[in-house]
Amino acid sequence: MPTVLIGSARDIVEHCGVPRFVFSDFPLGNPCGHPWDREMQRTTLGLALDLLESARGPRSTVQLPFAWRPEDPAWRERYARVRPDDRERLLAIGDERRRRFGQPPRS
Amino acid sequence: MTAQAVxxxxxxxxxxxxxxxxxLGYDNDYVWARHDAVPFTPLRKPLSARTVGLVSTAxxxxxxxxxxxxxxxxxxxxxxxxxASFDTDVAWDKDSTHTEDRESFLPLEAAQHFVAAGRLGRLAPRFHAATTEYSQKKTIEQDAPEILRRLREDGADAAILSALCPVCHQTRAWSPGTWKPMACRPC
Known part of the structure; x- marks a missing residue:
């Protein structure tokens, strides 16, 4: 079945390899466009439809011509960023996850 | 390299x-799925003559x-x-955005717009939620074939997949009839 994927995390998707990929360089969560921006969302889906038709082979990628909000240029730096002063807090989060999922305690 | 480039x-x-x-204290890194040969199925008819199904991770x-x-x-x-609402409890960027607008991750209205405009032939009557599972066996042997079965049952002959979170599962690695996920800890 012909498929096209709309998503972020370009490195992961291209590492895996998909037939067709529309890359939205946005924070994870809104691959189809900014929340409530219907025009952007239509344009995004339109580009996905274009790629469904135009791709001639696998690993065909196009990037959306949109940027995340200009007032928030630091979003790329925030996601899952590990800072040295966060070490103890993150280890505690990990310990809680291991308990919650029945995983062995940290060695 | 300049700061701007970074x-x-x-x-x-x-x-x-x-x-x-x-x-977090884990010492076994993720190993992401990888297709050595990426499958590809060409679109042999124009989209105006196609029925398209939507799949998301919500x-x-x-x-x-x-x-x-x-x-x-x-x-x-x-x-x-x-x-009216969706379960989006996966690892999206909760510090930078929100998932209160369904169209930002599951474009139902946008797809209907393209049907009305004649760009798409038809939208399949159902959309599907992929499971973002952590078991490769379950994903490959149960979930992916089930979604494909449902798409075909609805008459879909092409699919659009939109991923809220492709970070720690590989549900998106769709190929005709199969998915190729990674083993992963829960989001």
Missing amino acids: TDAPVRYMERTRLYYRA GPGDRSHRDARNRRQVWSGLVASPP
Whole structure:
């Protein structure tokens, strides 16, 4: 079945390899466009439809011509960023996850 | 390299994820799925003569797609009457955005717009929630074939997949009739 994927995390998707990929360089969560921006969302889906038709082979990628909000240029730096002063807090989060999922305690 | 170039480069999620989970105290890094040969099926008819199905990684807000052990199961909703809210409890960027607008991750209205405009022949009557599962066996042997079966049952002959979170599962690695996920810790 012909498929096209709309998503972020370009490195992961291209590492895996998909037939067709529309890359939205946005924070994870809104691959189809900014929340409530219907025009952007239509344009995004339109580009996905274009790629469904135009791709001639696998690993065909196009990037959306949109940027995340200009007032928030630091979003790329925030996601899952590990800072040295966060070490103890993150280890505690990990310990809680291991308990919650029945995983062995940290060695 | 300038500071601007660093800022504008796409996030390196694989590296970011490895470092994050090491900081949580895990010593076994993720191994992401990889297709040595990426499958490809050409679109042999124009989209105006196609029926397209939508697949996302969001389930219904009432969490009826989760079983007694809280494991997600394949779930389908009607395009004509989608749930008022969605379960988006996966690893999206909660510090930078929100998922209150369904169209930002499941473009039902946008797809209907293209049907009305004649760009798409038809939209399949159901959309489907992929499971973002952590079991490769379950994903490959149960969930992916089930979604494909449902797509075909609806008459879909092409699919659009939109991923809220492709970081720690590889549900998106769709190929005709199969998915190729990774083994992964729960989001």
